[in-house]
Amino acid sequence: MPIKAILTDIEGTTSAVSFVFDVLFPFAARHLPEFVLARADEPEVATQLDAVRRDSGEPDASVQRVVEILLGWIAEDRKATPLKALQGMVWEQGYQAGQLKGHVYPDAVEALRRWKQEGYDLYVYSSGSIQAQKLIFGCSEAGDLSPLFSGYFDTTSGPKREADSYRRIASAIGRPGEEILFLSDVVQELDAAREAGLQTVGLAREGGVLDGHETVASFAVIDLARF
Ligand SMILES: CSCCC(=O)C(=O)COP(=O)(O)O
Numbered sequence: 672m673p674i675k676a677i678l679t680d681i682e683g684t685t686s687a688v689s690f691v692f693d694v695l696f697p698f699a700a701r702h703l704p705e706f707v708l709a710r711a712d713e714p715e716v717a718t719q720l721d722a723v724r725r726d727s728g729e730p731d732a733s734v735q736r737v738v739e740i741l742l743g744w745i746a747e748d749r750k751a752t753p754l755k756a757l758q759g760m761v762w763e764q765g766y767q768a769g770q771l772k773g774h775v776y777p778d779a780v781e782a783l784r785r786w787k788q789e790g791y792d793l794y795v796y797s798s799g800s801i802q803a804q805k806l807i808f809g810c811s812e813a814g815d816l817s818p819l820f821s822g823y824f825d826t827t828s829g830p831k832r833e834a835d836s837y838r839r840i841a842s843a844i845g846r847p848g849e850e851i852l853f854l855s856d857v858v859q860e861l862d863a864a865r866e867a868g869l870q871t872v873g874l875a876r877e878g879g880v881l882d883g884h885e886t887v888a889s890f891a892v893i894d895l896a897r898f
């Protein structure tokens with residue numbers, strides 16, 4: 672069945688791992704303590720702090736202790752939903768102040784624009800929060816890419832290495848899995864997507880092969896007509 676929609680990962684796929692690890696995560700680690708301490712009583716922040724207390728098994732943790740837990744999670748790259756939500760809020764301030772500009776590989780920008788023009792529907796699935804996804808594409812070095820996308824999915828749809836997450840996303844998109852092409856740099860994500868019936872292409876930006884999946888180094892060589 673020909674594909675009608677593309678679902679793409681961000682880190683390592685549309686965007687450099689180094690942008691996430693060397694720019695976004697250090698920015699969050701630097702600004703998150705002050706942000707959390709200043710806004711701990713605001714409902715959207717308080718909800719996430721309670722989720723950290725719950726997920727860490729420390730229901731009585733002080734705000735200061737929650738900040739320590741969050742900094743530990745950033746250091747170990749934990750894909751925890753409340754951390755991702757808070758990072759998104761902190762990054763929003765950085766993008767708004769012009770301190771951050773989203774990195775998107777030029778080949779990804781070109782292909783996404785072309786695919787959109789050709790009539791494919793484009794979606795994002797990242798561990799970064801939906802707010803963070805909108806920011807990286809909306810405030811990118813290539814300008815505002817947000818009009819290209821028809822929807823965004825994060826870990827509130829489930830973990831990226833579980834097939835059920837992709838089944839939920841396909842259902843939300845309103846298409847059978849085989850009409851959706853999933854792009855990612857992580858083989859366990861590609862395996863989970865395939866188990867749910869999606870088609871897959873792996874991105875290995877530095878070369879190499881993602882075991883069991885067609886693998887490319889650039890969006891420029893992905894030929895959608897073959898699917
Ligand atoms: C949305 S940009 C921030 C990316 C992020 O926080 C992250 O954990 C990357 O996860 P991905 O699923 O895109 O590999």
Ligand SMILES: [Mg+2]
Nearest residue numbers: 680682683856
């Ligand atoms: Mg990735």
